[in-house]
Amino acid sequence: MSDETEKNSEFRVNDRRRFTSSGDEQPAVGQEPAPRESVISAASEKPACGCGSSGCQDNSGEPSEDSRAEGYEVDFSGFIIGLATQTFTFLGEMPDPRSGQSAVNLDAARHTIDILGVLEEKTKGNLTGSEEQLLKEVLSSLRIGFVARSRESKNA
Numbered sequence: 001m002s003d004e005t006e007k008n009s010e011f012r013v014n015d016r017r018r019f020t021s022s023g024d025e026q027p028a029v030g031q032e033p034a035p036r037e038s039v040i041s042a043a044s045e046k047p048a049c050g051c052g053s054s055g056c057q058d059n060s061g062e063p064s065e066d067s068r069a070e071g072y073e074v075d076f077s078g079f080i081i082g083l084a085t086q087t088f089t090f091l092g093e094m095p096d097p098r099s100g101q102s103a104v105n106l107d108a109a110r111h112t113i114d115i116l117g118v119l120e121e122k123t124k125g126n127l128t129g130s131e132e133q134l135l136k137e138v139l140s141s142l143r144i145g146f147v148a149r150s151r152e153s154k155n156a
Contacts, residue, residue: 117139
């Protein structure tokens with residue numbers, strides 16, 4: 001576009017809402033609006049721990065693993081594998097990474113398996129062949145493991 005066309009295509013948006021997102025009353029039309037906090041400036045502030053890392057999730061001052069993994073890209077297969085790993089932990093087939101202990105939580109396992117089932121249903125026809133195969137195999141394995149663990153719990 002030419003500079004003249006760009007100048008003519010400018011438009012203005014007036015916020016006519018009576019209240020701000022925080023619930024404060026907006027000034028009447030024609031009055032100077034109250035200054036708003038910028039989302040960008042709030043996001044660029046340091047976390048409460050003071051480490052300066054946007055990925056820090058605790059007060060240890062250490063950045064989280066997510067913020068350390070440069071170039072880490074989340075994809076559907078990785079997401080499914082993460083949920084499957086979490087579910088195997090709930091089934092007691094893997095130790096909890098924090099405690100090192102194996103514990104069975106059938107309610108949490110059932111919930112995560114149900115989430116994977118919903119993902120299978122809602123993504124039908126939108127996955128690559130390998131993603132679809134992975135999801136089917138993971139769900140099958142988790143469901144078999146859940147039934148086996150449920151039977152063990154009832155017999156115990």
